[in-house]
Amino acid sequence: MMLVDGHPFLVRLAIYNVANINIILTQILQNTTILNIYADNLRRQSLILTPQP
Incomplete structure (x- = not known):
C-alpha cells in the first residue's frame, strides 16, 4: 500500500x-x-492544518 505510505487508518479504509x-x-x-474514498480524511486533515483566527 505505497499509495497511502502504510498509514494504518488509510490502509484499513481501503480494505x-x-x-x-x-x-x-x-x-x-x-x-x-481515491479522492472519493479518502475525501473525508483529507477534509479533516485540511481543517487541522489550516490556521484558524
Missing part, C-alpha cells in the same frame, strides 16, 4: 471499501476513486 462497498482494488488505484 473496508474493497470488502464492504464492493469496490475493486483496481478502482481504488484510480485517482477519482
Whole structure:
C-alpha cells in the first residue's frame, strides 16, 4: 500500500471499501476513486492544518 505510505487508518479504509462497498482494488488505484474514498480524511486533515483566527 505505497499509495497511502502504510498509514494504518488509510490502509484499513481501503480494505473496508474493497470488502464492504464492493469496490475493486483496481478502482481504488484510480485517482477519482481515491479522492472519493479518502475525501473525508483529507477534509479533516485540511481543517487541522489550516490556521484558524
